[in-house]
């Protein structure tokens with residue numbers, strides 16, 4: 001009876017857990033603790049680090065903390081004896097841009113905002129053609145070639161899209177005004193917030209996108225030498241065709257300029273050499289930079305990025321710790337492991353792009369990239385769910401990796417793997433939105449671990465107090481067992497034949 005029962009139980013468990021747990025792996029997986037995760041995250045996501053914006057002192061404090069952690073563990077500093085791979089960025093900032101109309105000069109970020117990357121080399125004066133709401137019909141009968149165009153928008157209309165249309169018609173400059181004063185102010189504030197901190201790139205931008213000016217109704221009136229009321233009425237009356245074309249052209253003088261600075265930042269690397277397959281490298285990544293402080297507003301202005309991606313960063317620190325411990329105990333991995341926290345993710349995956357173009361270990365010996373970006377929270381879709389994680393990209397380049405990832409999870413962690421975002425055509429485009437993408441582009445199999453989009457995403461409220469540490473621990477363990485299996489198995493994971 002007893003025997004029968006246990007045989008039955010074994011069969012049942014067998015269908016859940018296909019493989020026996022490796023007790024050595026289990027021993028080290030158990031060393032990933034909520035205490036350690038919390039201790040490190042409390043530092044990485046503290047206000048003192050000011051939101052870890054790329055190139056700022058807060059980011060550098062985080063880098064120093066991570067490097068010290070790797071050194072303490074005895075990991076190799078693989079960039080000519082340093083843990084830092086320095087990445088130089090070009091930072092494009094708004095220069096002196098303005099609009100002159102009537103007798104007034106309107107300065108950038110006061111009543112206007114210039115969004116573009118063109119240096120006008122001094123003042124340019126152009127006639128201004130009124131193009132109504134900027135719809136295709138509005139352009140009928142208008143000649144805008146080589147001129148400036150004024151578009152009057154309302155509500156949710158996208159200035160960028162309308163500017164593109166105007167440019168296709170041959171306009172040399174585009175002015176976009178919202179007719180409603182309150183909406184105009186909020187539009188201007190949005191552009192100001194977005195543009196004033198500048199943008200980073202790895203190569204100096206050679207694009208000369210003439211862009212557009214967002215302007216207030218007041219400036220639009222000066223440019224057209226008429227009232228907004230009259231312009232709005234013209235649009236309304238245009239059912240009677242041709243009234244837009246009858247609006248007398250205005251005139252504008254403008255100057256646009258850019259300032260370019262260089263900014264240095266760092267990828268932080270710690271390397272654990274493998275044993276009999278040490279030339280092959282497993283790369284485990286998380287980005288440690290975040291979006292910094294809000295430039296204006298009330299109350300808490302620091303975007304702590306506890307989940308994004310403090311949670312991934314401290315997971316990498318924990319994995320480094322337990323793999324290093326295993327090696328000290330004579331149980332180190334057969335393949336080497338590169339633990340790399342990358343910079344510039346929030347600026348466009350720039351740190352990982354730099355690494356993939358300037359790899360410290362040859363890419364053809366780089367087996368897999370496991371990328372952890374946001375793993376400490378749950379999204380509204382999983383409010384009451386059992387422990388889960390979104391798994392993205394595992395099957396895209398290697399069906400073997402996908403199988404391994406599934407089996408390892410079933411054996412050790414039993415998280416619910418949610419594949420919603422695994423669809424390459426999912427509108428969120430998550431397969432291309434974190435650092436693994438730069439490895440995938442090089443045909444290196446990847447897995448991206450993610451907890452979903454929640455209400456505190458990219459907000460000061462993304463704080464340590466909101467992290468579920470037991471969930472974070474389970475996910476970090478899941479990545480650990482996957483890495484353990486990839487690093488120790490006989491056969492290297494390879495991309496599928498194309």
Ligand SMILES: [Zn+2]
Pocket residue numbers: 287308309345373374
């Ligand atoms: Zn992130």
